[in-house]
Amino acid sequence: MSNNTSCPNCGQIDSVQSMPAIAATGTSIAHGSNTYTGVGIGSSGTVVPIIASANTTTSQTNALAAATRPAPPPSSVTGPATCGVLLLVVALIMLACLGVAVAFNTPTAGEAGPRIGGWLVLGGIIVLPFLIPSLIAFLVLARRTSENARITRGLTAASALWETAFYCHRCGVCYWPRPVSGVPAARQPLSPYQFQQIVWNAGGYGVGR
Numbered sequence: 555m556s557n558n559t560s561c562p563n564c565g566q567i568d569s570v571q572s573m574p575a576i577a578a579t580g581t582s583i584a585h586g587s588n589t590y591t592g593v594g595i596g597s598s599g600t601v602v603p604i605i606a607s608a609n610t611t612t613s614q615t616n617a618l619a620a621a622t623r624p625a626p627p628p629s630s631v632t633g634p635a636t637c638g639v640l641l642l643v644v645a646l647i648m649l650a651c652l653g654v655a656v657a658f659n660t661p662t663a664g665e666a667g668p669r670i671g672g673w674l675v676l677g678g679i680i681v682l683p684f685l686i687p688s689l690i691a692f693l694v695l696a697r698r699t700s701e702n703a704r705i706t707r708g709l710t711a712a713s714a715l716w717e718t719a720f721y722c723h724r725c726g727v728c729y730w731p732r733p734v735s736g737v738p739a740a741r742q743p744l745s746p747y748q749f750q751q752i753v754w755n756a757g758g759y760g761v762g763r
C-alpha cells in the first residue's frame with residue numbers, strides 16, 4: 555500500500571485537493587453596493603423620497619465545500635434574542651398599562667370583591683399573547699446557544715480528522731491517504747456524505763449520534 559496522497563480510486567494525484575484547500579477555494583466573498591429607495595417625513599412634515607446606498611458583503615460556499623465542511627454552520631441566535639426581548643418589552647408595557655388602569659379604577663369599599671378576578675382575566679388576555687411567544691423565543695435561543703456550544707467543543711477533534719483528508723475531483727470521493735485515529739480505514743473511497751458523517755461524529759454532532 556503506497557503512502558502517498560494519490561486517489562485510492564483512480565490512483566492519480568492531478569485532481570486531488572486537501573480539505574482545507576477545498577474550504578479555502580470554495581468560499582467566495584463578494585463585495586457589492588445596493589441602492590435602497592423609500593419615503594420619509596421631512597422636517598416640515600412633508601413626505602420626501604429617500605435614495606440611499608449601503609455596501610454589502612456576501613459570503614458564499616460552493617456545494618462541495620458545504621458538503622465537506624468540518625461542522626454544520628452555527629445557528630443564528632440574533633433572531634430569537636431580538637424577538638424574545640421585543641415581545642417581553644411589549645408584555646411589560648401591557649402589564650404597566652394594566653397597572654395604571656387598576657390604580658385609576660380603585661373600587662369603593664362596597665364593590666371590592668368581584669372586580670379583582672375581572673382584572674386578572676383582562677390581564678391574562680392582553681399580556682399572555684405576548685408573554686408566551688416571548689418565552690418560546692427564549693427557549694429557542696437557549697437551545698441554539700447550547701447546540702452552538704456543543705459544536706464549538708467538538709470542533710477540535712473533528713478538524714483534526716478533517717484537515718488530513720483529501721478529495722478527488724475526478725472520482726468525487728473523499729479519503730484519508732494515511733491511517734488516522736478515529737477513521738475506519740485509510741485509502742478507502744468515501745462519498746462526501748459518508749466523509750461528513752465520520753468527521754461530524756468525531757466532533758460529537760453527527761446525525762446518527
Ligand SMILES: [Zn+2]
Binds near residue numbers: 566724
Ligand atoms: Zn480519483
